[in-house]
Amino acid sequence: MQTVFGCGESEEKENGFEVSVREEDGNLINITVRLYGPNTEYVIDRERELQAIGYLSAAGFGAKLLGVFGNGMVQSFIYARTLTPPDMRKPKLAAEIAKQLRRFHQVEIPGFREPQLWNEVFKFFKKASTLKFDDSEKQRKYETISFEEVEAEVVKLKELTSHLAAPVVFAHNDLLSGNLMLNDVEEKLYFIDFEYGSYNYRGFDIGNHFNEYAGYDCDYSLYPSKVEQFHFFRHYLEPEKPLEVSDKDLQALYVETNTYMLASHLYWALWALIQAKMSPIDFDYLGYFFLRYNEYKKQKENCFLLAQSYLARPLNE
Numbered sequence: 001m002q003t004v005f006g007c008g009e010s011e012e013k014e015n016g017f018e019v020s021v022r023e024e025d026g027n028l029i030n031i032t033v034r035l036y037g038p039n040t041e042y043v044i045d046r047e048r049e050l051q052a053i054g055y056l057s058a059a060g061f062g063a064k065l066l067g068v069f070g071n072g073m074v075q076s077f078i079y080a081r082t083l084t085p086p087d088m089r090k091p092k093l094a095a096e097i098a099k100q101l102r103r104f105h106q107v108e109i110p111g112f113r114e115p116q117l118w119n120e121v122f123k124f125f126k127k128a129s130t131l132k133f134d135d136s137e138k139q140r141k142y143e144t145i146s147f148e149e150v151e152a153e154v155v156k157l158k159e160l161t162s163h164l165a166a167p168v169v170f171a172h173n174d175l176l177s178g179n180l181m182l183n184d185v186e187e188k189l190y191f192i193d194f195e196y197g198s199y200n201y202r203g204f205d206i207g208n209h210f211n212e213y214a215g216y217d218c219d220y221s222l223y224p225s226k227v228e229q230f231h232f233f234r235h236y237l238e239p240e241k242p243l244e245v246s247d248k249d250l251q252a253l254y255v256e257t258n259t260y261m262l263a264s265h266l267y268w269a270l271w272a273l274i275q276a277k278m279s280p281i282d283f284d285y286l287g288y289f290f291l292r293y294n295e296y297k298k299q300k301e302n303c304f305l306l307a308q309s310y311l312a313r314p315l316n317e
């Protein structure tokens with residue numbers, strides 16, 4: 001296909017454009033042009049993203065990659081609506097997301113297979129703990145953060161999760177409603193935006209997705225109940241026979257997910273500090289750090305107890 005820019009309509013999205021392009025044969029087609037935001041290289045590995053897109057697209061995920069340029073890429077247009085946070089918990093959709101996530105986790109991406117979570121958390125921590133803000137109000141708020149405390153939390157959680165033997169899979173790592181699209185007529189669900197994709201712990205991807213039930217207002221009281229989580233796990237573990245999943249497997253995945261859910265709060269909290277300094281987007285990223293870190297602190301005792309009592313159970317249980 002030969003694409004010609006500048007001869008059609010275009011509609012701007014946050015970091016991209018929907019463009020109508022006339023092909024040589026006269027047909028008008030839609031494509032999306034995505035531009036990388038400035039300074040996103042501090043938190044996103046573009047080489048890894050491009051490599052993953054090739055394999056994920058071959059496995060049927062996301063839009064087709066049509067071209068790459070210095071600060072962005074051209075992709076096929078997906079005819080579907082973007083999900084809202086409340087959509088994600090609808091039982092039929094939750095089951096479909098779980099089923100697709102299982103398939104996503106089965107995609108093999110050649111190369112480095114080490115889970116990236118703790119490398120990235122420590123990389124973010126290093127950058128996030130040595131920032132200086134020109135805005136004195138921001139600097140004042142920033143100085144209220146105890147990085148010794150944050151580091152101690154990271155080290156403690158890393159140690160705890162190391163006992164869980166969570167499977168390592170190619171994870172999406174940012175499965176929020178804005179990255180899920182649904183064509184209602186064809187009943188086809190799309191995962192998009194693989195910017196943060198990497199080999200990672202399975203429980204992180206699921207726990208991170210559950211954290212996104214909170215929606216754009218970050219209302220963490222919307223975190224899925226145990227019943228909702230088990231529904232998701234059944235369809236993740238056994239998409240064809242969800243009712244046959246054993247209690248033991250459900251409980252193991254429950255513990256894994258709700259321990260790594262804590263890591264998702266720490267990851268995005270530190271990410272937000274870097275964004276507060278580097279991103280040109282007018283958003284209260286410092287406030288977002290506190291939202292995620294405070295939620296971590298609120299949940300940590302229960303989640304640590306859950307994991308510790310699970311790990312201390314008699315072996316025959």
Ligand SMILES: Nc1ncnc2c1ncn2[C@@H]1O[C@H](COP(=O)(O)OP(=O)(O)OP(=O)(O)O)[C@@H](O)[C@H]1O
Pocket residue numbers: 013014015016032063075076077078079082178179192193195
């Ligand atoms: N290939 C596509 N076809 C149609 N719409 C798309 C496509 N890719 C993205 N979109 C739409 O644009 C929105 C933003 O896309 P995307 O998440 O890739 O951009 P982003 O700038 O990385 O956003 P965010 O940082 O919020 O994840 C999506 O929620 C979806 O509505």
